[in-house]
Amino acid sequence: MPWFKNLIKISTTISNQSSYSYKFTTPLASPSLTQFLQFTKEYSTNSNNCSTNHHVAGLEPTKTDQKPRVVVLGSGWAGCRLMKDIDTNIYDVVCVSPRNHMVFTPLLASTCVGTLEFRSVAEPIGRIQPAISREPSSYFFLANCNGIDFDNHVVQCQTVTEGVETMEPWNFNISYDKLVIASGAHALTFGIKGVNEHAIFLREVYHAQEIRRKLLLNLMLSDLPGVSEEEKRRLLHCVVVGGGPTGVEFSGELSDFILKDVHQRYAHVKDYIRVTLIEANEILSSFDDRLRVYATKQLTKSGVRLVRGLVQDVQPEKIVLSDGTNVPYGLLVWSTGVGPSPFVNSLDIPKAKGRIGIDEWLRVPSVQDVYSIGDCSGFLESTGRQVLPALAQVAERQGKYLANLLNRVGKEGGGHANSAQNINFGDPFIYKHLGSMATIGRYKALVDLRESKEAKGISLAGFTSFFVWRSASIGLAHHTFVASNRHRRVKDNGTPPP
Numbered sequence: 001m002p003w004f005k006n007l008i009k010i011s012t013t014i015s016n017q018s019s020y021s022y023k024f025t026t027p028l029a030s031p032s033l034t035q036f037l038q039f040t041k042e043y044s045t046n047s048n049n050c051s052t053n054h055h056v057a058g059l060e061p062t063k064t065d066q067k068p069r070v071v072v073l074g075s076g077w078a079g080c081r082l083m084k085d086i087d088t089n090i091y092d093v094v095c096v097s098p099r100n101h102m103v104f105t106p107l108l109a110s111t112c113v114g115t116l117e118f119r120s121v122a123e124p125i126g127r128i129q130p131a132i133s134r135e136p137s138s139y140f141f142l143a144n145c146n147g148i149d150f151d152n153h154v155v156q157c158q159t160v161t162e163g164v165e166t167m168e169p170w171n172f173n174i175s176y177d178k179l180v181i182a183s184g185a186h187a188l189t190f191g192i193k194g195v196n197e198h199a200i201f202l203r204e205v206y207h208a209q210e211i212r213r214k215l216l217l218n219l220m221l222s223d224l225p226g227v228s229e230e231e232k233r234r235l236l237h238c239v240v241v242g243g244g245p246t247g248v249e250f251s252g253e254l255s256d257f258i259l260k261d262v263h264q265r266y267a268h269v270k271d272y273i274r275v276t277l278i279e280a281n282e283i284l285s286s287f288d289d290r291l292r293v294y295a296t297k298q299l300t301k302s303g304v305r306l307v308r309g310l311v312q313d314v315q316p317e318k319i320v321l322s323d324g325t326n327v328p329y330g331l332l333v334w335s336t337g338v339g340p341s342p343f344v345n346s347l348d349i350p351k352a353k354g355r356i357g358i359d360e361w362l363r364v365p366s367v368q369d370v371y372s373i374g375d376c377s378g379f380l381e382s383t384g385r386q387v388l389p390a391l392a393q394v395a396e397r398q399g400k401y402l403a404n405l406l407n408r409v410g411k412e413g414g415g416h417a418n419s420a421q422n423i424n425f426g427d428p429f430i431y432k433h434l435g436s437m438a439t440i441g442r443y444k445a446l447v448d449l450r451e452s453k454e455a456k457g458i459s460l461a462g463f464t465s466f467f468v469w470r471s472a473s474i475g476l477a478h479h480t481f482v483a484s485n486r487h488r489r490v491k492d493n494g495t496p497p498p
């Protein structure tokens with residue numbers, strides 16, 4: 001997997017920001033991080049997490065006459081919202097992430113079939129927080145954090161250089177004054193053999209690109225002379241595993257694509273293409289019963305075959321269900337929810353349902369100056385609060401809240417490491433669920449405005465809901481992060497409208 005799979009073009013953003021390119025050209029041209037300006041030549045660490053490299057380059061602790069440094073791990077909904085609102089007059093910001101952009105996940109399924117452009121669902125970090133590109137001591141590092149020395153306020157990172165044969169990954173360390181862990185969650189596979197090798201997840205822009213590429217390739221292959229009927233059927237069988245909002249939305253987008261595009265542009269093979277959605281329990285289990293029934297009817301009407309089943313084994317061209325049924329496929333998309341990442345699992349701190357345990361102010365209470373937000377964190381049992389669902393609306397609001405909290409702490413003189421003990425942190429974070437939404441294709445969607453599954457409230461389905469869904473998804477992405485309106489529909493020939 002090439003390392004640039006997670007890079008989006010940022011040349012237009014940085015072309016007039018010479019400091020950014022200068023900061024990064026040197027180390028990327030040569031793997032020796034000792035050439036970094038403002039970096040220590042050697043950085044000793046006591047921790048054994050990065051045991052292969054005891055003397056590595058890095059960013060040393062800030063001095064009291066310098067701005068304190070906030071290190072943010074991750075460039076998702078939570079980390080980017082925080083970076084957008086952090087006051088860069090108070091703090092320098094360093095973001096560490098294996099991806100140089102934020103992804104508007106609610107719109108990702110629409111890019112797989114060309115309803116939206118890929119660039120419409122990604123925003124470079126340098127646009128979200130320009131200081132990262134401009135300020136001499138703020139940085140974005142394309143790397144994974146793989147260990148944290150909480151006692152010494154140091155994160156240990158490894159560069160992401162997959163696919164660049166001339167470069168081996170190398171380790172570096174960054175000292176932090178405040179650390180925000182916003183590294184998200186990992187797709188769950190339940191240890192089922194073959195999922196990682198043969199299925200495609202739907203979490204990143206490169207996943208959506210891979211799905212689109214495979215779908216189009218299979219359409220072309222199935223039209224070639226000499227392909228048997230059986231093989232045509234296999235190639236054009238799109239199987240989605242997981243009946244949560246993402247699996248349902250993707251199935252809906254696919255059925256729209258089949259009805260609109262395949263019937264027109266691939267008429268020779270239109271009768272062979274099918275979509276099957278496999279779910280072990282109910283589809284959309286968190287939604288109101290009435291909406292679930294509506295979604296089931298609509299999906300079936302659009303040609304999506306709903307199968308209740310448990311996947312046991314994934315092979316290159318077929319999956320095997322627990323009842324022994326073989327399901328041949330040409331495209332397999334896996335979306336069975338998320339769980340803690342290996343990085344989060346590796347951290348030796350109290351957890352809440354496997355996530356990083358936090359208090360009401362989003363702090364990791366067992367250590368100093370560490371906070372955690374988004375899908376990777378959950379309220380500790382001692383707070384008496386529920387672990388919040390893994391949702392963009394939670395991550396985004398936590399990011400916003402924490403930026404304000406850190407700004408206040410910084411203004412009151414508590415920005416540097418170990419200096420916030422006597423600062424009043426103000427009101428705790430309160431989350432109010434605004435409802436759940438999902439599209440089901442054919443300009444229809446579900447809007448469930450209840451605060452919880454048990455609560456009473458409004459739930460809508462149909463075209464009006466689609467309008468609400470589209471406005472809310474684009475509105476959240478656009479108003480929160482995007483400076484220019486780039487969420488444009490793509491015309492049938494693949495070019496954006498003028």
Ligand SMILES: Cc1cc2nc3c(=O)[nH]c(=O)nc-3n(C[C@H](O)[C@H](O)[C@H](O)COP(=O)(O)OP(=O)(O)OC[C@H]3O[C@@H](n4cnc5c(N)ncnc54)[C@H](O)[C@@H]3O)c2cc1C
Nearest residue numbers: 074075076077078105106145183184374375390391392393
């Ligand atoms: C297809 C899809 C559709 C969705 N639709 C909706 C929706 O309609 N509404 C809704 O509310 N939610 C939706 N969600 C859920 C929502 O996207 C997540 O809840 C949200 O992204 C969580 O934000 P986050 O910042 O915690 O994590 P993420 O957005 O996942 O970001 C995590 C970041 O951390 C980085 N990272 C990972 N490991 C490391 C490491 N070791 N070191 C440094 N960085 C690391 C990742 O590269 C990434 O940049 C959807 C999710 C998907 C996949």
